[in-house]
Structures are given as structure tokens and as C-alpha cells.
Amino acid sequence: MWPPLQFVNDVRKHWGILVTSGAAIGALGIWQSTGHFVRAIMQDVSFWLDIVNNKWGSAPEAVKLLPDDWSTIIYQAGKISPELRRQVEAVGSSLTQANFLITQFLSISPTFRDLGLLHQGCRHLSEAAPGLSRVIAEFEAFESSH
Numbered sequence: 791m792w793p794p795l796q797f798v799n800d801v802r803k804h805w806g807i808l809v810t811s812g813a814a815i816g817a818l819g820i821w822q823s824t825g826h827f828v829r830a831i832m833q834d835v836s837f838w839l840d841i842v843n844n845k846w847g848s849a850p851e852a853v854k855l856l857p858d859d860w861s862t863i864i865y866q867a868g869k870i871s872p873e874l875r876r877q878v879e880a881v882g883s884s885l886t887q888a889n890f891l892i893t894q895f896l897s898i899s900p901t902f903r904d905l906g907l908l909h910q911g912c913r914h915l916s917e918a919a920p921g922l923s924r925v926i927a928e929f930e931a932f933e934s935s936h
Contacts, residue, residue, distance in 0.1 A: 802862075827857075827863065828863065828925055828926050829926055831856070831857075831885075831922060832922045832923070834855055835855065835915055835919055835922060836919070838853060838855065838888070838892065838915055839912070839915050839916065839919065842892070842911060842912040851896065852896070853889055853892045853893055853896065854889065855885040855886075855888060856885050856886060856889060860882055863878055863882075864878050864882065867925070867928075870928060870929070870932050871928075877921055877924055877925055878925055881918050881921040881922050884914045884915070884921070885914070885915075887910075887911075887914040888911045888914035888918065891907045891908075891910050891911035891914065892907075892908075892911045894907055895907040895908055
């Protein structure tokens, strides 16, 4: 499992101990981990936007824009506010679609690739980027206020 997600899972497993022996420190650790995790996703989105727009010939063989435990980020966002949770869900939907389209494009032989898939994937990445920026700003605002 990806290290930031492993940290979140470990904190979740030991939440009772954290609540009784240092809830503030535990909560801060959760939010800091989540914020850094979302920033890493933003870096992946920026990387793929650059590949899709300018360097398709140098694309890696596989794409994975969302981690397996995306639901943890949705859950943590919901603890901050319902609006942030909705934003994270919308970003997740766009990234899921982009991931699917890029994967589909990559799985086709280069001589038969459908550029329509590429353009649709780019559109979904472009839709996700501003939402991810807002999510990052919300997590950072929460971190700085706690």
C-alpha cells in the first residue's frame, strides 16, 4: 500500500488510543497526511496533462491517477465540510474517467489509437485540476487552523 495511505489506515486502526491519549496530535497527523497525499495526486494530474498535451509519445505504459483507498480521502474531507466532500467526489469522478480513457488509449496498438479518447481524457484531467487545487487549499487551511 502507498505509504501515505498506510499511515491513514494505521491511524484509523488505532483511533481509540489516539482519542484517549492525544486526539489533537492524532487529528493533525491525519490531516497533514491527507493534504500531502492530495498534493501528490495533483502532481500526477499535472504530469499526465503535460503528456496528453505535448508528449504523448513518451507516455508510460500505465496510468493510475487515483489510489486504491480514495474513499479515505473522501471520508476525511467530509470531516472538514460537506462541500469539500462533494468537491473530492467530483474530482474523483473526473480522475476515474480520465484514468479509464487513458488506459483504454494506451491499450490500443499505436497505429490504431483513437485520438478521441485522448481528447476526452485530457478534458477530464482539465476538469479535475482546478478542483484538486481547491481541495488542496481547503486541506491546507484546515491544517493551519488546527
